[in-house]
Amino acid sequence: MINQLIWSIGTLTLAVLFLQLCKFIIPYLRSSQLIKYKTEDAYALITGATDGIGKAIAIELADNGFNILIHGRNVEKLKSVEKEIIRKNTACKVINLIHDGSKSSRMDIAPISHLPITILVNNAGVGPISELATMSNQEIDQTIMLNTAFPSQLTHDLIPFLKKASLILNVSSYAGILPPPYLAVYAGTKAYNNAFSISLARELENIEVISLLSGLKI
Structure with a gap:
């Protein structure tokens, strides 16, 4: 009787752990097709x-027929990317958005809110390599602001204007899952990006949310 009870409890525990594992990995395994957007x-x-x-x-999205809104804080670089996109895709409409997300987490989206935006890629980020003790307070604040607050605020402000069947792609990093030394702040922000993406993926019905885990091949 006791052995049977222990076996039942063990089986139930394994089943619960398996379900939790499935819930964790499903957001990473769902397939996505650009044609939907x-x-x-x-x-x-x-x-x-x-x-x-x-x-x-x-450039890849422009090659697939999307009009492009490119964000950055350097006017010359934005113009250069715009020219490169249009040179390959002459019919593509390109709009430049200038904003420093490390200094202000809120970007004014009023000028673009009327556009049929179906894809948001939160890619802007910075990852200073340094011992935490040697980082300046400003560097810490700017890293956290750009990597977490900026994409969170932009996503929040843009969701009401995203058309149905939309995609939010958050560019994260394996550092958020396997944090290395000398990247404590960066790794912490990328862990936030992963959790932010998974939570939103379960919250939003008509918008697909994916966390892209980037990393160097060693």
Whole structure:
């Protein structure tokens, strides 16, 4: 009798743990197709689009027929990316958004709220490599502001204007799951990005939310 009770409790515990694991990984396994978000004259907004991952995503979305809203804080770089996109896709409409998310978490979206935006890519971020004790207070504040507060506020402000069948892609990092040394603040913000994405994925019905776990191949 006792052995049977222990076996039953063990089986039930394993079943609960398995269900919890499934709930955790399902948001990462769902397939996504861009065609779902390609409505007439659809726009995609990409933050931090002047370099690296953000620029690559902006160009790829333009190649797939989306009009592009590119965000950055450097006018010359934005103009350069705009020219590169239009050179490859002459029919693409490109709008530049200038805002420093490390200094202010709120970007004025009134000028673009009328556009049929179906994709938001929260890519802007910074990851200073340093011992926490040697980082300045300003550097800590700006990292947290740009990596967490800025995408949170932008997502909050844009959700009411996103058209149905929309996508929010949050560019995160494996550092948020396997935090390395000398990246304490950055890793903490990326853990936030992951949790933020998973929670929103379960909260929003008509908007797909994905956390993109980026990282270096060593």
